[in-house]
Amino acid sequence: xxxxxxxxxxxxxxxxxxxxxxxxxxxxxxxxxxxxxxxxxxxxxxxxxxxxxxxxxxxxxxxxxxxxxxxxxxxxxxxxxxxxxxxxxxxxxxxxxxxxxxxxxxxxxxxxxxxxxxxxxxxxxxxxxxxxxxxxxxxxxxxxxxxxxxxxxxxxxxxxxxxxxxxxxxxxxxxxxxxxxxxxxxxxxxxxxxxxxxxxxxxxxxxxxxxxxxxxxxxxxxxxxxxxxxxxxxxxxxxxxxxxxxxxxxxxxxxxxxxxxxxxxxxxxxxxxxxxxxxxxxxxxxxxxxxxxxxxxxxxxxxxxxxxxxxx
Amino acid sequence: xxxxxxxxxxxxxxxxxxxxxxxxxxxxxxxxxxxxxxxxxxxxxxxxxxxxxxxxxxxxxxxxxxxxxxxxxxxxxxxxxxxxxxxxxxxxxxxxxxxxxxxxxxxxxxxxxxxxxxxxxxxxxxxxxxxxxxxxxxxxxxxxxxxxxxxxxxxxxxxxxxxxxxxxxxxxxxxxxxxxxxxxxxxxxxxxxxxxxxxxxxxxxxxxxxxxxxxxxxxxxxxxxxxxxxxxxxxxxxxxxxxxxxxxxxxxxxxxxxxxxxxxxxxxxxxxxxxxxxxxxxxxxxxxxxxxxxxxxxxxxxxxxxxxxxxx
Numbered sequence: 001x002x003x004x005x006x007x008x009x010x011x012x013x014x015x016x017x018x019x020x021x022x023x024x025x026x027x028x029x030x031x032x033x034x035x036x037x038x039x040x041x042x043x044x045x046x047x048x049x050x051x052x053x054x055x056x057x058x059x060x061x062x063x064x065x066x067x068x069x070x071x072x073x074x075x076x077x078x079x080x081x082x083x084x085x086x087x088x089x090x091x092x093x094x095x096x097x098x099x100x101x102x103x104x105x106x107x108x109x110x111x112x113x114x115x116x117x118x119x120x121x122x123x124x125x126x127x128x129x130x131x132x133x134x135x136x137x138x139x140x141x142x143x144x145x146x147x148x149x150x151x152x153x154x155x156x157x158x159x160x161x162x163x164x165x166x167x168x169x170x171x172x173x174x175x176x177x178x179x180x181x182x183x184x185x186x187x188x189x190x191x192x193x194x195x196x197x198x199x200x201x202x203x204x205x206x207x208x209x210x211x212x213x214x215x216x217x218x219x220x221x222x223x224x225x226x227x228x229x230x231x232x233x234x235x236x237x238x239x240x241x242x243x244x245x246x247x248x249x250x251x252x253x254x255x256x257x258x259x260x261x262x263x264x265x266x267x268x269x270x271x272x273x274x275x276x277x278x279x280x281x282x283x284x285x286x287x288x289x290x291x292x293x294x295x296x297x298x299x300x301x302x303x304x305x306x307x308x309x310x311x312x
Numbered sequence: 313x314x315x316x317x318x319x320x321x322x323x324x325x326x327x328x329x330x331x332x333x334x335x336x337x338x339x340x341x342x343x344x345x346x347x348x349x350x351x352x353x354x355x356x357x358x359x360x361x362x363x364x365x366x367x368x369x370x371x372x373x374x375x376x377x378x379x380x381x382x383x384x385x386x387x388x389x390x391x392x393x394x395x396x397x398x399x400x401x402x403x404x405x406x407x408x409x410x411x412x413x414x415x416x417x418x419x420x421x422x423x424x425x426x427x428x429x430x431x432x433x434x435x436x437x438x439x440x441x442x443x444x445x446x447x448x449x450x451x452x453x454x455x456x457x458x459x460x461x462x463x464x465x466x467x468x469x470x471x472x473x474x475x476x477x478x479x480x481x482x483x484x485x486x487x488x489x490x491x492x493x494x495x496x497x498x499x500x501x502x503x504x505x506x507x508x509x510x511x512x513x514x515x516x517x518x519x520x521x522x523x524x525x526x527x528x529x530x531x532x533x534x535x536x537x538x539x540x541x542x543x544x545x546x547x548x549x550x551x552x553x554x555x556x557x558x559x560x561x562x563x564x565x566x567x568x569x570x571x572x573x574x575x576x577x578x579x580x581x582x583x584x585x586x587x588x589x590x591x592x593x594x595x596x597x598x599x600x601x602x603x604x605x606x607x608x609x610x611x612x613x614x615x616x617x618x619x620x621x622x623x624x
Contacts, residue, residue: 200510
């Protein structure tokens with residue numbers, strides 16, 4: 001049996017994540033340090049879930065519509081406990097931003113609840129429960145935000161049946177610049193614009209680029225990383241949903257970005273670079289490109305998050 | 313100008329290659345040590361090419377139909393030389409075997425000719441000229457046999473426009489078992505059976521497996537290599553051309569092969585394993601499975617070739 005600590009509390013930082021990473025469409029993601037949700041949690045002496053929204057993005061009115069609900073329900077069942085939580089959100093990652101908003105909430109509560117119960121499960125085991133939140137949010141229990149949010153670093157989702165998650169090394173100095181234009185793209189919409197089938201040629205191109213991206217990350221080969229960040233499957237279909245996408249990318253590349261792609265299904269756009277100074281210049285150029293479309297945006301510069309979700 | 317050495321001779325070993333490597337369909341290949349062509353070459357004092365077949369597989373009657381012809385013609389043009397060669401073949405790799413027969417010949421003459429002329433080009437530069445042979449043989453200047461034959465080791469062909477070849481590290485103890493059943497599959501035929509388009513799901517599965525395969529090779533993770541050697545694009549369409557393929561694979565996996573796939577477009581089948589003893593047992597089991605179909609086969613056990621084509 002797990003140790004039960006009613007009233008014990010925890011404060012958790014759950015990072016924003018970039019999924020897809022160009023040619024890693026649907027199979028790769030990474031976490032950043034610079035943006036994320038903060039959740040405070042404490043165990044209750046009943047099985048209820050009580051949510052309070054301190055600051056940040058709005059939450060669903062009904063608890064059953066919040067992604068945390070199926071996550072905690074699944075963990076309660078797995079661990080055989082009848083314990084609920086009071087959860088206070090400081091939600092910094094907006095839903096529909098393409099930065100893994102639902103994943104950040106789902107991972108935060110899975111991590112927090114497990115830790116408050118004495119850590120009966122390890123982080124990697126929690127991934128499957130956190131995916132229940134993605135199922136509620138988008139209809140598909142995808143893991144390309146959940147896994148990097150939980151584990152940190154660059155993660156490959158090789159397979160779902162069975163779930164096969166691979167953490168790969170990457171250059172320590174890698175930096176990420178992100179802009180989030182003030183529009184929202186629903187994950188389901190982002191998927192509905194995709195073609196149901198692809199040419200053999202495109203499949204081979206995507207495979208070659210994904211292989212090159214993994215090799216580039218693992219060999220610290222920045223140029224190879226950049227050359228490989230080309231998505232011929234999803235991005236050509238999705239980019240028209242993001243005002244000025246081509247110019248945002250051009251702005252990033254002009255400032256020595258290695259590569260620039262849509263984060264998730266957008267509208268956030270990310271660019272990778274080799275150091276903080278370059279990443280800051282890239283961010284500023286991308287912000288300018290967004291402003292030229294008449295939209296406002298949030299923006300961040302961040303190294304890759306080494307550890308993912310953590311107690312703070 | 314290059315140094316000219318009429319009459320100078322060289323003897324070259326050009327290895328057999330396994331292209332595709334399961335999920336690395338059309339983007340990956342490796343060379344083996346255990347099988348290959350041996351060519352003796354000497355410069356002539358005219359621009360002619362003279363070919364003699366000492367032993368092994370038959371060669372085309374007309375020199376213009378031999379893959380070496382466009383390779384040497386392209387190099388003569390590039391290097392601005394009017395020099396031909398006498399070439400004596402000991403061709404051990406059969407055309408239509410799926411083991412890079414045309415690549416071995418093309419690479420051998422490109423390497424030998426260049427070396428006899430004082431090595432004006434480096435190996436990587438020769439790849440483009442050797443690809444002229446593939447163009448003649450199959451109508452497509454593919455590089456997934458040429459590149460590993462030239463360079464050795466595991467090679468990713470990330471892109472053709474421009475050509476982007478990436479040599480990746482792999483476990484030093486990796487062994488390869490190969491059976492070549494006594495049928496011939498023309499490369500053009502092997503391509504014509506493929507679907508022109510693929511489902512989005514299969515494209516993502518293939519990308520994930522290719523990414524996993526690269527990660528597994530580079531992290532010396534044998535189990536990951538094995539799990540990732542799954543081709544959902546080409547192999548399901550090609551395997552019916554190889555009598556007893558499913559049983560050959562089952563035989564290999566039963567003997568602790570990491571994975572087992574068609575080599576090139578077949579009919580050769582290869583399996584990877586962690587050591588020579590296991591690789592030998594796998595080879596014997598695969599040979600038995602071929603024999604049960606009423607076919608004969610050639611077979612090899614070999615480590616991965618570190619250096620590719622070389623002077624001997």
